[in-house]
Amino acid sequence: MAATAKAHGGRLIVVSNRVGPLKDTGRAGGLAVALVDTLRRTGGLWFGWSGDVSEQGTFGPLKSEHSRNVRLATLDLSQNDHDEYYAGFANRMLWPLLHYRLDIADFDRRSEDGYRRVNERFAARLAPMVEPGDTLWVHDYHFFRLAEGLRAAGLQNPIGFFLHVPFPGPDILAALPHHNDLLRAMLAYDLLGFQTERDRDNFVRCAVEEVGARNLGDGVLELEGRRTRVGAFPIGIDADSFAEYAVSPEARINRKRMEKALVGRRQIIGVDRIDYSKGLNERFRAFERLLVDFPEHRSTVSLLQIAPPSRGELEAYSDMRRQLERVAGHVNGRFADIDWTPIRFLTRGMPRRALAGLYRSSRVGLVTPLRDGMNLVAKEYIAAQDPEDPGVLVLSRFAGAAEQLKEALIVNPYSTVGVAETLHKALAMPLDERQHRWRVLFERIREHDAHAFASSFLDALAKAQD
Numbered sequence: 001m002a003a004t005a006k007a008h009g010g011r012l013i014v015v016s017n018r019v020g021p022l023k024d025t026g027r028a029g030g031l032a033v034a035l036v037d038t039l040r041r042t043g044g045l046w047f048g049w050s051g052d053v054s055e056q057g058t059f060g061p062l063k064s065e066h067s068r069n070v071r072l073a074t075l076d077l078s079q080n081d082h083d084e085y086y087a088g089f090a091n092r093m094l095w096p097l098l099h100y101r102l103d104i105a106d107f108d109r110r111s112e113d114g115y116r117r118v119n120e121r122f123a124a125r126l127a128p129m130v131e132p133g134d135t136l137w138v139h140d141y142h143f144f145r146l147a148e149g150l151r152a153a154g155l156q157n158p159i160g161f162f163l164h165v166p167f168p169g170p171d172i173l174a175a176l177p178h179h180n181d182l183l184r185a186m187l188a189y190d191l192l193g194f195q196t197e198r199d200r201d202n203f204v205r206c207a208v209e210e211v212g213a214r215n216l217g218d219g220v221l222e223l224e225g226r227r228t229r230v231g232a233f234p235i236g237i238d239a240d241s242f243a244e245y246a247v248s249p250e251a252r253i254n255r256k257r258m259e260k261a262l263v264g265r266r267q268i269i270g271v272d273r274i275d276y277s278k279g280l281n282e283r284f285r286a287f288e289r290l291l292v293d294f295p296e297h298r299s300t301v302s303l304l305q306i307a308p309p310s311r312g313e314l315e316a317y318s319d320m321r322r323q324l325e326r327v328a329g330h331v332n333g334r335f336a337d338i339d340w341t342p343i344r345f346l347t348r349g350m351p352r353r354a355l356a357g358l359y360r361s362s363r364v365g366l367v368t369p370l371r372d373g374m375n376l377v378a379k380e381y382i383a384a385q386d387p388e389d390p391g392v393l394v395l396s397r398f399a400g401a402a403e404q405l406k407e408a409l410i411v412n413p414y415s416t417v418g419v420a421e422t423l424h425k426a427l428a429m430p431l432d433e434r435q436h437r438w439r440v441l442f443e444r445i446r447e448h449d450a451h452a453f454a455s456s457f458l459d460a461l462a463k464a465q466d
């Protein structure tokens with residue numbers, strides 16, 4: 001990674017909606033977790049939204065701080081920008097659309113204009129900070145249009161984009177008014193990176209069918225004489241560090257507390273921000289089905305669901321939380337015993353080391369999103385296991401991680417019966433099979449870790465302008 005950035009001279013400039021935190025503050029969010037290591041290794045600038053709303057918004061002063069060799073530079077948003085770009089177009093239109101949820105996508109023209117405006121403003125403020133030789137790496141669906149603005153400002157630097165969430169095919173994308181315009185704006189990047197081959201292929205189909213881009217093969221698209229590379233770069237975790245977290249003193253304390261509470265019972269664990277894409281309702285129902293169809297698990301297995309609140313959209317989150325509390329309450333009311341609670345639902349975050357300890361003392365990692373770009377929890381669960389006595393990963397076929405982690409038990413999260421049967425199989429799996437599957441999975445996530453992810457993306461970006 002360090003070699004990559006230095007070999008091409010200049011700095012690395014990362015752009016994402018949320019910037020930091022650089023230290024583990026117990027906050028959730030896959031994007032921050034994956035980027036910290038990369039920037040620490042290369043040094044450079046991380047640019048984005050401050051998280052604050054102010055009257056001056058993007059016209060206000062740049063907020064700047066240093067943490068060792070990394071400079072953070074952020075801008076506020078005005079209330080209008082926040083409502084239209086962030087809460088509106090990004091959260092209420094793009095997030096559902098990109099997770100195949102046309103039924104709840106909410107389009108309005110003002111939000112679309114706000115999104116375009118904020119992308120232009122961020123490009124205008126960033127452009128003067130960029131020096132020749134710098135490489136720009138833009139993250140996620142908040143900034144589909146950033147390269148367009150940067151090119152308009154005359155920037156010739158390599159600009160890459162990585163999408164953390166899924167990208168649907170033309171049938172779904174076409175439901176977005178002016179999607180052609182958005183696709184054209186995306187083609188101003190030199191490199192477009194996706195989590196999986198499926199997402200990349202979906203984008204290629206959209207670009208070819210909807211705006212007439214030419215597919216030149218070998219991951220190169222051409223539109224009006226401009227070439228853009230496209231590729232799949234499955235994001236990874238720092239697998240070795242995570243494995244160390246799982247045996248840290250903080251992890252041990254948590255494991256001890258939990259083992260005391262479990263008194264020999266086995267635990268299934270889920271860890272997800274509360275979001276409709278994560279399939280939590282279906283998961284609780286599948287666990288209920290396990291207790292109905294396989295009564296031998298009553299009193300001997302419990303589900304621990306950790307669910308830190310999502311940032312933003314507080315109202316929608318609290319509705320979802322209440323709904324989940326109802327389902328958990330229903331299952332607990334139906335099956336609980338005086339010394340056993342079937343579902344423990346914790347709606348708060350916890351430090352990563354403590355989380356690693358909980359993964360390690362859980363026999364099953366249950367990761368059942370209805371749609372997910374990658375899902376880092378699946379990888380963290382594997383990294384945290386005891387090699388002598390590893391647990392079993394049950395993974396949704398609709399998580400990007402399923403393309404890489406084929407030795408997990410793959411399920412359809414919409415099938416409560418199917419998930420219940422698979423949970424039964426996971427709980428009954430003999431030690432030698434658990435060890436075998438785990439070894440293969442652990443080796444794979446170590447090989448494709450966060451550093452491999454960043455260097456393969458930046459290497460591809462360095463070649464993209466050749």
Ligand code: GDG
Pocket residue numbers: 025026027028029030031033034164165235271272273306308348349350351352355372373374375376377378380
């Ligand atoms: C997006 C895409 C893609 C969770 N609870 C706590 C906590 N976490 C951490 C997990 C994990 C991260 O948050 C969640 O990452 P995911 O990948 O599961 O999901 P998203 O937040 O939706 O992330 C996703 C990802 O970007 C990366 O590209 O995989 O598909 O949707 O690291 O451990 N961390 C702490 N306390 C918690 O309670 N400290």
